[in-house]
Amino acid sequence: MSALLLAFDLDGTLLPDGGQRVPPATRAALRRLHALNIPVAIITGRDMPPDDVLDAAQPTAVATNNGGRILLGGTLHRETRFDPADLKAVLAHELDDARVMAFTADKVYVDIPPNTPVPQWLAYRPHAPLSEAPAQGVLKVGFYHPDIRGWRDALAESHPHLVMTGAQPPYTDFLTITPAGADKGAALLAIAQGLGIELADTMVFGDSDNDLAMLELAGVAVQVGHLPLLRPYAHEVLDGPETLGAYLEALAERLERDALSFQKVVF
Structure with missing residues (x-):
């Protein structure tokens, strides 16, 4: 071949x-x-x-x-961008201390704890607080949390059309969510x-x-x-x-x- x-x-x-x-x-x-x-x-x-x-x-x-x-x-x-209603559901995770990142084509939206240096991977890229993420234009949301599998399973039940990867080996603490398609x-x-x-x-x-x-x-x-x-x-x-x-x-x-x-x- x-x-x-x-x-x-x-x-x-x-x-x-x-x-x-x-x-x-x-x-x-x-x-x-x-x-x-x-x-x-x-x-x-x-x-x-x-x-x-x-x-x-x-x-x-x-x-x-x-x-x-x-x-x-x-x-x-x-x-392929999130529908605003789907994005709202994805961000309503209620996971204490979860690190959440929302990505548009030209910016990363993420909360950095006070008095914490900007991570190296983010230092030279346009970024803003997660609260400023637009309702339209988000392509991907990523989560870091040790109990992320429970949130994945709950979201998969309520929004089965969303695409979810991770929360299993080899990335047990990381979940990526993207829109259908x-x-x-x-x-x-x-x-x-x-x-x-x-x-x-x-x-x-x-x-x-x-x-x-x-x-x-x-x-x-x-x-x-x-x-x-x-x-x-x-x-x-x-x-x-x-x-x-x-x-x-x-x-x-x-x-x-x-x-x-x-x-x-x-x-």
Whole structure:
């Protein structure tokens, strides 16, 4: 199978968890694939990929906020926002000391405790108190709390149309909520259609529960790590981000051989 689209999750897949830089071996393999004109998509739960990822992957498509915002060729292709009533329900959590973040396309809304330094990840980004989050325009809400699973289950019962990931291994204390239709599977489908590529000709890499929807749709699903939840959907399994570079090098070598064989047949 010659993959016509490679789609990557970031944390735990293309990057070590919480990382900002693509490992050198993976970067070299991506450069080799780029020379073969293989399009790359980034599909991440983050609200923006690090600059080093954009430099290394040279992505044709970028989906952020778990698929809530999709760029094709640097142009906005689709944006899925919370209905105001749904957002109000999501923020009515009643979890003491929960850390809650609401994301729009250009700002993060989060409460920072008094006399606490601004976290490094937020320091250079536009941000404001959570109370100032707009009723319209929010793409994603994230929660950190040790008892977040109970809130997830209650919200899933009252608002089953919302997309919820986390609150289970490997992210037991973290929950992400996005509007209906904002998930990584929908993002993969929208990107493939936008590029004129069949889902059968996609190869997807992911490691956690929010990747399940796109692994399920992919022509080839590559699980990075060993989360049991994903194993039924994986065609291949890698040990972790540190093994991705070698896998992509082998893929590039195979595609180069295929291209050379095709040239010999044509000429």
